Each structure stands twice: as C-alpha cells, then as structure tokens.
Amino acid sequence: xxxxxxxxxxxxxxxxxxAGFGGDMNPIAVVPNCMGKLPGSKKWLxxxxxxxxxxxxxxxxxxxxxxxxxxxNTEVQREVWERVLHNLLQVDPTNSxxxxxxxxxxxxxxxxxxxxxxxxxxxxxxxxVADAPSLVHLYEASRQPSLFRAQCSLVVDCGxxxxxxxxxxxxxxxxxxxxxxxLGGKALTNYLKELVSYRSLNVMDxxxxxxxxxxxxxFVSLDVPGDLHLARLSSKDSPFRCSYILPDGIxxxxxxxxxxxxxxxxxxxxxxxxxxxxxxxxSDRSKFEDRKKPELSQNEFVLTNERFLVPEMLFHxxxxxxxxxxxxxxxxxxxxxxxxxxxxxxFESIILTGGTTLFPRFAERLERELRPLVPDDYQVKxxxxxxxxxxxxxxxxxxxxxxxxxLMCVTKSExxxxxxxxxxxxxxx
Amino acid sequence: xxxxxxxxVGPFRRTSARTRRMATRMASALASSDNRAQAALARLEALxxxxxxxxxxxxxxxxxxxxxxxxDHVLMQKKQSKNMKRKTRQGKALEKKxxxxxxxxxxxxxxxxxxxxxxxxxxxxxxxxxxxxxxxYCSVCGSSANYTCVRCGTRFCSCRCQVIHNDTRCLKFVA
Numbered sequence: 001x002x003x004x005x006x007x008x009x010x011x012x013x014x015x016x017x018x019a020g021f022g023g024d025m026n027p028i029a030v031v032p033n034c035m036g037k038l039p040g041s042k043k044w045l046x047x048x049x050x051x052x053x054x055x056x057x058x059x060x061x062x063x064x065x066x067x068x069x070x071x072x073n074t075e076v077q078r079e080v081w082e083r084v085l086h087n088l089l090q091v092d093p094t095n096s097x098x099x100x101x102x103x104x105x106x107x108x109x110x111x112x113x114x115x116x117x118x119x120x121x122x123x124x125x126x127x128x129v130a131d132a133p134s135l136v137h138l139y140e141a142s143r144q145p146s147l148f149r150a151q152c153s154l155v156v157d158c159g160x161x162x163x164x165x166x167x168x169x170x171x172x173x174x175x176x177x178x179x180x181x182x183l184g185g186k187a188l189t190n191y192l193k194e195l196v197s198y199r200s201l202n203v204m205d206x207x208x209x210x211x212x213x214x215x216x217x218x219f220v221s222l223d224v225p226g227d228l229h230l231a232r233l234s235s236k237d238s239p240f241r242c243s244y245i246l247p248d249g250i251x252x253x254x255x256x257x258x259x260x261x262x263x264x265x266x267x268x269x270x271x272x273x274x275x276x277x278x279x280x281x282x283s284d285r286s287k288f289e290d291r292k293k294p295e296l297s298q299n300e301f302v303l304t305n306e307r308f309l310v311p312e313m314l315f316h317x318x319x320x321x322x323x324x325x326x327x328x329x330x331x332x333x334x335x336x337x338x339x340x341x342x343x344x345x346x347f348e349s350i351i352l353t354g355g356t357t358l359f360p361r362f363a364e365r366l367e368r369e370l371r372p373l374v375p376d377d378y379q380v381k382x383x384x385x386x387x388x389x390x391x392x393x394x395x396x397x398x399x400x401x402x403x404x405x406x407l408m409c410v411t412k413s414e415x416x417x418x419x420x421x422x423x424x425x426x427x428x429x
Numbered sequence: 430x431x432x433x434x435x436x437x438v439g440p441f442r443r444t445s446a447r448t449r450r451m452a453t454r455m456a457s458a459l460a461s462s463d464n465r466a467q468a469a470l471a472r473l474e475a476l477x478x479x480x481x482x483x484x485x486x487x488x489x490x491x492x493x494x495x496x497x498x499x500x501d502h503v504l505m506q507k508k509q510s511k512n513m514k515r516k517t518r519q520g521k522a523l524e525k526k527x528x529x530x531x532x533x534x535x536x537x538x539x540x541x542x543x544x545x546x547x548x549x550x551x552x553x554x555x556x557x558x559x560x561x562x563x564x565x566y567c568s569v570c571g572s573s574a575n576y577t578c579v580r581c582g583t584r585f586c587s588c589r590c591q592v593i594h595n596d597t598r599c600l601k602f603v604a
Contacts, residue, residue: 067530067531068477068530068531068532069531070531070534072529072530072531072534104553105548105549105550105553107534107535107537107538107550108538109534109537109538110534164553165555175548176546176548178548178553179553179554179555180550180553180554180555181555182477182554186477187476187477190475190476190477190478191476194472194475194476195571198568198598199569199570199571224564225573228571228572228573229572231571231572232570232572304571305570305571305572306571309566309571316563316564317558318558318561318562318563319563319564319565319566320473320476321469321472321473321563322473322476323557323558324554324555324556324557324558325555325556325557325558325559326558329555329558329559330555333555333556
C-alpha cells in the first residue's frame, strides 16, 4: 500500500512515534520521536537512524519536539515527520488524509501550530484528530465485545510524559473526569539515571542507554520491604543483582545486559514468601565490596534494588518527595468524578495501555494497591493489552478504516477558508 | 554543568580549588540560601527534564575540547569566534523557536479565567495524595533508611553507608 488515497495514521507520542496506513494491523514505523547528535559530529540523526546497528549512542544530545506531552517544537517535528513520511512510509502527503492522535487538553495555541504544520507545510488533504483513550477503547471493544457490554471503560494510559486515567463512554472520553499524573517513562528514566550516577558511574547524559537498561531490567515488586532485604544479601544469593555493560565504541556498539538468565532469576521466587529477617553483617560487607569491583573494568554498572525501586515511583510518588497521588489513587479519583451509576461498571473494566505498563507484574501490583481503595461490593478487573505501545495506533487504524471517517475530517479547503479555530470545534476536545 | 570553586559556600566547607562538576540547578539552589528544601525541589525539577538543556551546554563543551591546549591563546580566540558563528547559524535557529516551553504556553492560555465546569489541563491534575507518610531510601545502597545526615539532610541506613556518604558525597553533589 503506497500513497494512493489512503489514510495515514500517526500516533505522535513523546517517546515513540507510530506511523502507518489505516486498515493495517501493525504500523510500518515505530521510531523514537526525536533528533540526536553525537558529540563529535555536526550531523543530526533523525528518528530511526538512531536505532541503526552501527550507531553508538553514548553521550548523544537529544532534541525532542514534545515537551511534557504536547507538541511545542514544530521545527524538529517537521524533520521527524519528513523522514518518516518520505523514507519509511513513502507516501505523498498531498494525496492522503491524516489521522493524528493527540493528547487531551491541548491548548489552542498548540492546536493552531499543529494545524499549520499539517496543512501548510505538508499539505495533507484532510485532517482528523482523535485522543488516545477513545481509540484504545474502540480497539479493545471490537476485540472482546462480551467484556464491554456496558460500552464504557476506564483507560489507564501510562506513556512517556505522563499518565492519565480516562473514563470512556460510547467512544467519547469524559473530559471532566480525566485525572493526570505527571510521571511517565521519562521521569522513570531520569530517576534511574540519578540512582546509577549517585552509586556507580555518571550516566546523566546517556538517556537512550538507560532507557534500554530500564526496559530490560526493571520490574515491579509485590512486596517492597521484603525485596529490599533480599537485595542486601551477597551476590551469590541475591536474585536481583545484575550488570549492564555500556558500549565502548570498539567492540560493542550497543549496550546490553551482561547475563540475561541471571537477570531473570527473580522470577523463580514465589510471590508470597515469608522472609526470615536476619541481616548478617558479613553479607553486607561482601555486598559493598562486590559493588565496587566490577565498575573498574569494562564500563559496566550493577543494579540491585534500583530494579524495583524505579517503577515503585509510579505507585508512591511521595517517596521521592513529589506531592502527587499514586496511580491507584489517580484511578479512584477519576472514577469518583463520574456518575455513581457508572462507577461499578468502570471498576470492572480497567484497560492498561502505554509503554510504561510493560514492566513485569505491573497489573498484579496495581490490583493489590487498588483493592483496598474500592468499596467491597464492587468488582475490580484489570485488563492488560497485548501490545500496549501499539494500542492507540491500532484503534486509530480501525477508526480510519470506517467508511464514515471522511465525514469526521476537516479538509484543506475548509481550513483555508475558516481558519484553525472554527475547524477545531468539530473535534470534541 | 559547570566546574565551580566552592570556597564561598557555607562555613563548613574546606576551601578547595579543584573544579567539581555540579548540576546547574543544584548550583543555583545551593547558592541561594543553602536550604535543604530548595535542593530537593531542584532535584525534582531535574527529574522532569527532557534533556533539552544539554543542547546549550554542548556548544560550550566544544570550547573546552578545543581549548585543551591553554598556551595557545590566539588559537583559542579564533576557535571561540568560530564557535560563536556556529551558534548563530544552526543552534540559535533551533533554540529561538523552542524558547517557549510548555509551561509558558500554559501561562498564556490563561486557564483560570474559564468557568469552573470547563475541564482544563490544570484541573485534570490528580493533586496531593491522601496520606503524606512516605518511605525513605538510603542514598548510598537503597535499602530502607532510618537516619539523616546532619549536614545535608540525605538519608542513610547504617554506619557503613554514613561513612561512605561523609567521605565522598556530603555537600558534593556529583551529577
């Protein structure tokens, strides 16, 4: 499918940009939404060039067009979109319509800038705007209609810049009940950078490498004090200890985990164990020595309790000093802002989406946190998507495939006649 | 991140001419009133950062790279003028457009003037938690922390961690 009069579906995320054609199952391009520059050279690498095999991402300066989830820098975004549209999708914008997935509460000034970018710089034929939660609901409802007989659900979208809890009813997001936490993948990566820099190597500039380490090594713990005690044991017994090797440009171009099997040892521990709390001073001493030794060779750092302390931040931001409620309370407040008749139904259909939910054991831990906050007679059921990163994109693809999609869009001639403000009223947010 | 001389900060500090790297926000926090709360706020802001701040410093770092040889002043001046030109051409063009951050746009949008039933970005924020009890983690090893450092207020869990903290990290924010 190249060009023609197809619909291009673009999910403009803070971390990853997902682009493809409407009607497809999977997007053609899932690339980082940023431009990067290596310290030695003057050339800027765009989007998927950063993922190429021979690129060493150490010390790379990144420029993101998205700040706190909203599109601020249209110059950089134009570069990224050009690369994606011309090189990866090979589509001609003047012949196609665009379905853009935007975050909620987009200020009018930014909406105007986005419209300018779409119509005047690229020249798309028409533009449709949707928000991620309604698309996710559409996709899940079409896959499992028996679960959503009441046509409503609560979509928890844990993305790169923030986390939203949005109730969706009949494919419309209930704006007044949306609650937002300013924590997402970006804050988790920054926290991990801070922990590693404080305890071993200084990695404050290595965003992409630490992103990779976070995705491969972090998990959610079901019992934090118990796991902290386990992590204090010496290296032979500690099931959490593993090391990540940084690239040095000569032998390794990409960072990687030293021993993946070792990294997965924690899975074999049963979830509800009784720990025998005896810290022996010997184990502590050997642990400190172990921590100091491997750093001198090779360029690697060791992670033990950071692996589960980093995702812990989503559940208890106050442990960091941030005066925000955790994700469980965010869900409860969002649901309580809705009509009382809707509340039990919403608790029964909670959908988890967004890349940050990919941590192992996330859904289990969320259910444990949520259950005490919910009245006894309501059921709590959490549905994790198969592929949380592509969830919103697939919903967009379904929407774009519908025959009445063109009626929902704003065409270029309408935009030129009436301007951006009048056209935006057609989209309900 | 700049190297700074720390002799002027606080009465407890040994005067030291060695340049140490310090995060810019930490530096400004320390310089203002040596307040622990301000340092904590600075740390939280750093968590939100998008790595965009590194762009400005990058051009200065190029300066440091080139001027490793300090005997050659003429060469350094020439390179500085070249760098200034480089900044005006590409870097500044990108910087000018991106000078507004999202918080600026939010201020301009003036959301408080809307009637209270209209949902906005600020009203959608989840707000403070219901309990303000928090857990503290040791800054050296990460286990549950019970003790506080007298000088800088960071937490640690045992005497061993306290020794490490005093040797290497107290009041020396390396980041």
